[in-house]
Amino acid sequence: MIGTPEILLIGTPEIILIVLVVLLLFGGKKIPELMKGLGKGVKSFRDGMNGKPDEETKKEEDEK
Numbered sequence: 001m002i003g004t005p006e007i008l009l010i011g012t013p014e015i016i017l018i019v020l021v022v023l024l025l026f027g028g029k030k031i032p033e034l035m036k037g038l039g040k041g042v043k044s045f046r047d048g049m050n051g052k053p054d055e056e057t058k059k060e061e062d063e064k
Contacts, residue, residue: 026034 022031
């Protein structure tokens with residue numbers, strides 16, 4: 001590809017290598033927990049960008 005940095009060209013072997021390294025570092029049991037935490041973080045970030053208060057902010061406002 002013309003004009004595309006080589007670092008952005010990730011193929012199947014690179015993806016497989018990344019998955020294997022993640023499996024070795026965290027183990028099969030920790031990965032679902034990591035993905036769950038990542039999903040919550042992304043959801044919280046999106047809610048913050050949209051101006052929606054998170055659950056903790058709602059609880060603090062309800063207590064007042």
